[in-house]
Amino acid sequence: MTTTLEWTAPRDLAAEFPARLSLTPKTTLAGRLDGAWWPYSRDLEGELPPLVAALEEPWGRITRVTVNPARWPVVPHMVPVDGRKLHVGWFTEQDPDKLILLSYTVGRWDLLVIPPETAPAAAARLMVAAAIPGSVLTAGVLMTNEAVIGRGIRDALRREAIWEGEGGACMSPFGSPIGRSALPLPENGWR
Structure with missing residues (x-):
């Protein structure tokens, strides 16, 4: 039996879904970034039209x-x-994790660009961090911080798996895990 899989080109994917954006709310606090953009691919020609279309209403015509x-x-x-x-x-002098948008009418906006292959949880953290009004963190700093956080989460999950795999979990006499609070206590409390 032969199976044929149809590949969706990145350009088609970007046009099919709305731009994934998180923008800084309008406040008097100016920060280093005006939000974050999480593209579906690394195809600028396919990714920019939905981004520009999403931003032209709140920001004006991007040129x-x-x-x-x-x-x-x-x-x-x-x-x-x-x-x-x-x-x-x-x-090449521009931060590799940043996209700059320019408009004749309103000015300039800097967006953190979250790599398309980023896990959804990490992308969500980055989108929130980039949209904090008045933040002095640059795109590069946010990406470095996320790499450290992600590594810390992976290490914690690995340590927990080792703990559980080496018998760190509480086991019943029948070999099934039980909650730590289910351990029997002496009748009269502590002795």
Whole structure:
């Protein structure tokens, strides 16, 4: 029997789903980032149109985008968006985990770019952290912090699995785990 799997190209995937965004609420506190964006792929030409469409209502017409090419395999010079061309530039000096959006009418916004392969729990933490009003944390610092947090969580889960696997769990005489609070206590309490 032959099975045929149809692969959805990243461009089709990005166009099918709305942009995953977390934006800083409008306040008087200015921070380093204006929010976070979690793309579905590393295809800028496919990912930018839904992002720009989602941001044009609250931010106005976006005319330019800059990225660091370290995180994007192909950086096109222009991307078609709603019948017009969005100019895309790249700078190696720019933080690799940041996307800068420019508009003639309103100004500039900096978004943390969460890698597409990021686990949902980690992406959620990053989206919340990037949208804190007045935060002085940069995109690079947030990504470094998440790497440390993620490593700590993985280490804790590994230690717990070792503990449970080596007999650290309380076992009944019949070989099944029991809760630690179910241990028998002496009749008169402590002696």
